[in-house]
Amino acid sequence: MAQEIWFSPLALAVLGLCVGSFLNVVAHRLPVMLEREWWLDVADNQLGDAEAWRRVSGQKGAPPPAFAQSAQAIAKSLEALPALSLARPRSRCPHCGHVLRWHENLPLLGWLRLKGRCAACGGAISKRYPIVELITGLLFAACGWKFGAQPQTLVWCAAVALMVAMALIDLDTTYLPDDLTLPLIGLGLLGAGMGWTGTTLESAAWGAFAGYGALWLLAYSYKKLRGVEGMGEGDFKLLAGLGALLGWQLLPSIVLLASAVGAVVGLALIAFGGHKREVPIPFGPYLVGGGLAAMFFGQALTQLWFPGL
Ligand SMILES: [Zn+2]
Numbered sequence: 001m002a003q004e005i006w007f008s009p010l011a012l013a014v015l016g017l018c019v020g021s022f023l024n025v026v027a028h029r030l031p032v033m034l035e036r037e038w039w040l041d042v043a044d045n046q047l048g049d050a051e052a053w054r055r056v057s058g059q060k061g062a063p064p065p066a067f068a069q070s071a072q073a074i075a076k077s078l079e080a081l082p083a084l085s086l087a088r089p090r091s092r093c094p095h096c097g098h099v100l101r102w103h104e105n106l107p108l109l110g111w112l113r114l115k116g117r118c119a120a121c122g123g124a125i126s127k128r129y130p131i132v133e134l135i136t137g138l139l140f141a142a143c144g145w146k147f148g149a150q151p152q153t154l155v156w157c158a159a160v161a162l163m164v165a166m167a168l169i170d171l172d173t174t175y176l177p178d179d180l181t182l183p184l185i186g187l188g189l190l191g192a193g194m195g196w197t198g199t200t201l202e203s204a205a206w207g208a209f210a211g212y213g214a215l216w217l218l219a220y221s222y223k224k225l226r227g228v229e230g231m232g233e234g235d236f237k238l239l240a241g242l243g244a245l246l247g248w249q250l251l252p253s254i255v256l257l258a259s260a261v262g263a264v265v266g267l268a269l270i271a272f273g274g275h276k277r278e279v280p281i282p283f284g285p286y287l288v289g290g291g292l293a294a295m296f297f298g299q300a301l302t303q304l305w306f307p308g309l
Contacts, residue, residue: 003150003151004149005149007144007148007150007151007154008149009144009145010141011144012143012153012157013141013144014137015140016136016157017134017136018107019140020107020132020133020135020136020137021105021129022086023165023168024128024133027172029084029085030165030177031175032084033084034179036078036081036084040074040075042071043075043078047070047074048063048067048068050062050063093118093121093123096118096120098120098121108130108137111130111133112130135164136160139160139164139292140160143160152196152197155187155191155197156197156295158187159188159191160292160295162180162183162184163184163288166238167285169284170234170282170284175232176232176234176238177234178237181234181238181241182237184238184241185240185241187241187245188204188207188208188242188244188245188246189204189244191245192244192247197245199247203249204243204244206247207240207244207247207248207250207251208240208241208243208244209243210248210251211241211242211244211251212237212240214251215239218231219231219236231283235284238288238291239251239255242290246295249306250298250301253290253298253304253305254291254293256290257289258286258287258290258291261286261290265286
């Protein structure tokens, strides 16, 4: 009985609101944290790497002395920046720097009580924060309904959280970090191996393999035909994760749903939004949408493509 309360859709909705609040922080900070890491890597390794310089320039000898000075300057500037992690610093108003008090930071309620304005300066707080919290809460509740009031449902909630974070970051940066795509693959394989997701380990392994391979092949052909990059490696890994989670049988549904929605939104953007056709539209959010649809309605869809499976 106790278990049914803790994993009920209502309890999961509350958990989802809180997780959504954290995902807002992840979407905001993870890309910056990763970019800092790249800069540091360039300063610490790339600029002093004689072997790399030889490959790039075709010239023998050490990199120009200015490289070492630049590396030092970059490293020093990065070290001087205030520390940034998912836990620190505390959330602030982007306009005035006001540190949010706990009741202002409550998921959804904080924003509603403040009517979308900072308590200190009255500056607007983006609607995206409460929307992400609400969507995550609803998706967690939907997991409770679909997969039952049991601990295993948390695996699906974790997958949803990773997917929401990926969709947001891909929208913002057109980049899908390994820090999110690889855990989804791991979660899918682990969940299958432990019997938590109901996907057999065989289906999950083939799902990961075929998910990556199918998009890789599609992107490769597209590049050969059109001479431009259509999708990135992050998209391959995301579909690998969805394949590991849901099994290879659902891959066609995911890709078809993602492409259909992507095509409609993409054409609308080009037609009405003044979107240039050459600018890549991130595919990650559509894959996430296709993955979520397949998660909740997949069995019925699979019957369409593979009757009897
Ligand atoms: Zn403010």
